[in-house]
Amino acid sequence: MQLNLDLDSITHNARTVRELCTAFERTAVAVIKSAYAVPEIISSIRQGGIEQFMAGSIAAGLILQISGSKATGLLGLTPVNRAPEVVRIFTRSAQTELSGILAIDRAAREIGMIHGVVLCVEAGDLREGLNIEELPEFVTNVEALSFGSVSLAGIMVNYGCLRTVLPDAQAIARTALAVSSAIKGTRLTRDDVSIGGSIVIPMLALGAVPPIFGSVRSGEALLLGSVPGAFEAGDCGLRSTMRLCGRILEIRTKWDSHHCSARRRALLDFGDLHTDVRAIRPLLPGSFVADWSTEYTILDVTEVNANLQHDDEIEFSLSYSAMIRAMSCAGVPKAFL
Template identity: 25%
Template sequence: MPRLYINLRLLEKNTKEVLSLCSKHNVELIGVTKVSLGDPQVAQCIRNAGVNIIGESRVENIKRMVKSGINRPFMMLRIPAISQLEEIVDLCDYILVSELKTVEAIEEICKNAGKSVNLIYMVDVGDLREGVWYKQAEEEICKAVKICKTSRIIGVGTNLGCYGGILPTNENMAKLVYIRDKIEQRTNTHLPIVSGGNTAALRLLEHSDLPEGVNQYRVGEAIMLGTDVTNNRKIDWLEQKTVVLEAEVIEMKTKPSVPEGQSGLDAFGRQPVFVDKGLRKRAILALGEQDTVPKHLKPLDKNAEVIHASSDHTIVDITEVQRQINVGDTMKFTLSYAALLRAMTCPHVEKIYRGE
């Protein structure tokens, strides 16, 4: 069985580093656990580092944390489904929203339950994922503020990089602050939160280029992996070997580097492309697309190269690897965010914790 080795000490260290950077710029840090399926040990690391609010995208993950003794406050990151609103209102202190109908439903639930929740209205400033389009945001959010009597709109937020790959900049963050200011003026309501950042926006803090007024970041990838996939970089002041994937070698053969015969698509409908390098020594691992995203794995063995994978097998070129690798040995890899997400989700990948 493949194994994920999760170094809790390094996760806590990364969290402290990100928290320190945010604090220097008066930015509140929300620690995001969604890539770990709301892993309670990961959540505890984030709390131990000094982060108060845990951000999650799934109700089931929040329930898992609560059952394991991780207490509120929680923030619901994914725009909530109407069908899950009662559970979300019960479990979460902060909810990201983008629809007036959803705000109305939350308000009704809060009124009946005699409780209040804090809502952050999401604004799309260019990435085309969730949120009201920024040109219509002022009008719509002013309506939402008027709806809320028991619940409360406490600010605006945005998400960049996750869908359209649009990078956070001073300019698009400034749009968010401007919209918040206009809503405050029109409604005579204080909106204290401008939730403008994720891992991709850390560069704005690093270069002191964040507009004044943005005061909250929601960060997961940087904490978990020390990487920033949107900006295609390792964050050099963070640890990258926080999570390592290990898989066993189940076959060792020397074969041609290009398949023989008439070519079609692979099992996932892809057209594989091969470079003719002659005969190559290849290790097949007990690991596949069902377990992770193999093309997003980086071998810790220097000069090893992941060639391709099917559902259950990953082929690695080890021709130029210095150490002797045999059937029954293991190989280790660091992972991208996408590879970690799938590995954490897969029940066939064992999770092992280190550095408690």
């Protein structure tokens, strides 16, 4: 098995997203998760003209620092006991709980720094974030702490970041209105307000992203050239970037009691340990994933019009979850092409 990454296509996707954001007077921000925080990918994104990065975790922030691309801030929420690490590595971080903000304030005061708090607001996708009704109170609370070691540095919104829940246009419009109201009387401008989720990219192309959001965060659109839930690679000029290649370890015709027929089955050299098998698709016409274990994937090739042999290679496209697991697994060799 091997995961092939097309770095030129990642650069193309970064350039496409940056140019789209520039056309709509937005700033493009790349989201880097620890699974794909590798120098080759970070460099390819920078070559596409994106210079601002948000880290999905403390680990991703450290790798960004090592690569010379310091993260603009920490996107992922962290436990209170890791506040000292957060303030040492990042100048700002996402927060949704007052106790977490107070922990950041204490940690920043201990090292004589001012740390920026970015309030995360939930737009209806039921992930992390303040309810819009809570936003004014939290803005007031953080502003009241501004004489200490934290300051209100921005507001961020996630959109379409869970598998099954997608906020509608009315929800995002209500959120935009609440954010616009909340920042009145503060030092924040639209440049300090961001919206994230790769599904925002085609929305932006349609002019459907409210103007209060001055920057757009994306990860999947850059890394895979796809948009979760609704769009395939190629929309908005994005390119597919990754292929998982599996080798045939065994190929035989066996009786399948489920289909009540003899089926040609190819046993491949990867399984659920290596990627999210539920979220991959074979590129070989006529084939489909019939079953899998931790170590193997079984491909039904009964309808394939080709003379497949032992040790032949078969390519698969990946969804975001499959890519994350494959990139995270040390047992999956990576080839940067």
